[in-house]
Amino acid sequence: MALTDTAIRNAKALEKAFTMTDERGLSIQINPNGGKWWRLRYRFEGKEKMLSLGTYPDVALKDARERRDAARKLLTDGIDPGQQRKASKMAKAGMAANSFEVICREWLENKRSNIEEAQYKKALARLEKDVFPWMGSRPIAEITAPEVLAVLRRIDARGARYTAHKAKSEISQCFRYAIATGRAERDPCPDLRGAIPTPKTENRPAITDPKAAGELLRAIDGFKGTFVVRCALLLAPLLFVRPGELRKATWDGFDLDKGEWRYFINKTKTEHLVPLASQAVAILRELHALTGHGIYVFPGRDPKRPMSDAAVNAALRRMGYDTKTEITGHGFRAMARTILHEELHFKPEVIEHQLAHQVADALGTAYNRTKFLKDRRIMMQQWASYLDKLKEGAAVIPFKGNAA
Numbered sequence: 001m002a003l004t005d006t007a008i009r010n011a012k013a014l015e016k017a018f019t020m021t022d023e024r025g026l027s028i029q030i031n032p033n034g035g036k037w038w039r040l041r042y043r044f045e046g047k048e049k050m051l052s053l054g055t056y057p058d059v060a061l062k063d064a065r066e067r068r069d070a071a072r073k074l075l076t077d078g079i080d081p082g083q084q085r086k087a088s089k090m091a092k093a094g095m096a097a098n099s100f101e102v103i104c105r106e107w108l109e110n111k112r113s114n115i116e117e118a119q120y121k122k123a124l125a126r127l128e129k130d131v132f133p134w135m136g137s138r139p140i141a142e143i144t145a146p147e148v149l150a151v152l153r154r155i156d157a158r159g160a161r162y163t164a165h166k167a168k169s170e171i172s173q174c175f176r177y178a179i180a181t182g183r184a185e186r187d188p189c190p191d192l193r194g195a196i197p198t199p200k201t202e203n204r205p206a207i208t209d210p211k212a213a214g215e216l217l218r219a220i221d222g223f224k225g226t227f228v229v230r231c232a233l234l235l236a237p238l239l240f241v242r243p244g245e246l247r248k249a250t251w252d253g254f255d256l257d258k259g260e261w262r263y264f265i266n267k268t269k270t271e272h273l274v275p276l277a278s279q280a281v282a283i284l285r286e287l288h289a290l291t292g293h294g295i296y297v298f299p300g301r302d303p304k305r306p307m308s309d310a311a312v313n314a315a316l317r318r319m320g321y322d323t324k325t326e327i328t329g330h331g332f333r334a335m336a337r338t339i340l341h342e343e344l345h346f347k348p349e350v351i352e353h354q355l356a357h358q359v360a361d362a363l364g365t366a367y368n369r370t371k372f373l374k375d376r377r378i379m380m381q382q383w384a385s386y387l388d389k390l391k392e393g394a395a396v397i398p399f400k401g402n403a404a
Contacts, residue, residue, distance in 0.1 A: 003028065005061050008036065026068045028056060038064040040071055044080045051082050098183050100143060100174070101136030107177040108170075116244065116266065118309065123170055130155050130167055140178050145188035152196050161199040168192065205324065206331030208338040213237075214390035216327065219319045221391065228307060229315050231287045232298050236312060236329060238280045238384050240336035240355065243329035248306045249297040251288070256281050259377075265356055272356045275377040277384030340383060350375045 003022040011020060013034045021027045025041045038053035053059060053067045071081035096102065104127060112120045134151050135143060148171055155164040168189055178184035207213050220233045236246060245263065253263045259276040276284070284297070291299055300307040308314075312329035321327050327335075333355060340346045350372045 003061060008056055008061060011036070022061075022065070024068060024072065026053075026064060028064075038067070040068050040081075042071065042075060042081070044075065044082075049080070049082055051085070096137075098139050098141065099136060100138050100140045101132045103140050103178050103181075103183060104132075104136075104170075104174040107174045110177075114266070123166075126163060126167055127170060130163065131171065135171075140175070141184045143188065145191040148188055149192055149195055152192070156196050161196065164196050165199060168196065204328050204330045204334065205322075205326050206334035206338075207327050208335055210339060210343060210390055213335060213339065213387075214393055216321070217387060217391040218393075219321075223315060223319060225315055225318065227290060228287070228298050229311050231283055232307070232312055233315055234283050235280060236332045237335060237387060238277060238283075238380075239274055240333045241274060242333070242356075243312060244309065246329075247298050247309060247311065250295050251292055251297055252295075254284065254297070256284055256288070270356070273373065274354075275373070275380045277381045279384040279388065280380075336383065339386075340379065344379075344382065344386060346379050347372075347375070350379060354379065 003020060008020065008028060011028075011030050013030055013032050015032060017029055017031045019027045019029050019039070027039050027041070029037045029039055031037065036056040038056065038059055040051040040053055042049055042051065051071060053064050053071075056064075059067070074081045074084055105124075108120065108124060108127070131151055134154070135147060138147070148168070151171075152164045152168055155167055172187055172189035175184055175187035175189065179187065207216055217237065220230075220237075223230050223233055232246060236243075239246065239261075245265065249261070249263065254261050254276075256276070259278070259281055261274040261276060263272055263274075264270070265272050287297065291297060291303075294303045296303070296306045298307045298311075299305070300311075313323045316323055316327055316329070337351055337355060340351050341348055353372050354376050
């Protein structure tokens with residue numbers, strides 16, 4: 001006799017599981033805990049088998065019968081419905097494993113050890129917010145250029161053009177990783193060249209007028225914050241390294257007797273040497289008495305970590321400078337680049353090497369690491385002395401001779 005919804009609904013659980021039979025192999029098993037499971041008994045190649053069709057009431061009687069009929073159709077076509085279901089699950093699992101999000105997270109995790117942690121977190125946050133919700137579940141091999149463009153246009157539409165280009169770069173890198181690992185055949189991103197206009201780039205604000213630079217140096221001299229941040233502010237214009245390189249400086253890279261600081265630059269994957277002027281050495285010796293027992297030259301509240309990447313800019317704002325329009329921690333590099341060339345007449349290639357920029361050289365980057373070292377030592381000392389004069393407010397005469 002065929003089952004009815006009323007009979008199934010009113011069936012009470014017993015101490016042992018029991019079965020209520022419908023038609024054409026369909027039945028429902030009532031378990032002691034009250035669970036009601038649809039079952040289909042069938043024979044395939046002479047063997048009796050059982051197929052689960054879901055639970056009641058999530059799967060109603062009508063739905064269970066439809067699932068039964070679909071399974072029986074497969075049997076008519078010579079297909080085992082149980083094996084077909086397993087194959088389908090495996091295919092879906094394979095698609096999930098090869099989804100854009102899974103591969104993208106794998107790519108980014110592999111890249112993590114070679115980039116700054118802050119860079120990793122920004123990239124992941126950008127992908128989670130702007131890419132994964134629309135493309136994450138798609139099999140990477142099936143994603144087309146129009147799909148990627150739709151994601152990028154959605155970002156660009158909110159006025160975040162720079163973010164759109166960053167996302168495109170990261171999507172492209174993910175595709176190249178998938179190609180290398182055998183999970184995709186091509187990267188659709190090159191097809192989108194020019195589809196999103198290039199963002200207008202703005203230089204970081206910097207003070208390049210010597211008189212204004214002198215005012216800034218006097219403001220730094222009068223800074224009332226912590227001693228560690230004050231030393232970072234004093235050294236920033238003297239050394240003009242990247243802000244991240246300064247705040248993450250470790251004592252093991254310094255030889256104060258030789259007047260040298262050596263460290264590895266993640267951005268260019270090269271070692272770099274900063275000759276230390278006597279003024280810089282004096283500041284570092286004083287700071288060493290406070291932080292020299294630890295790892296970092298500029299430790300944060302947790303001495304096992306460097307100071308915050310916002311510390312120098314926050315200090316500049318406390319001194320009354322607008323870090324959006326006047327000066328930032330990175331702006332000390334532009335200050336040095338401009339004044340060293342225009343006022344002190346040092347050769348651009350000497351300045352560029354000291355800025356740790358990649359400079360074309362037929363002899364290669366290994367030679368570049370020490371090229372112009374004698375000139376750079378002279379330049380760094382003369383630069384420090386020049387800054388002292390600017391701070392004093394004296395009329396400064398450009399250096400001649402070695403600087404020319």
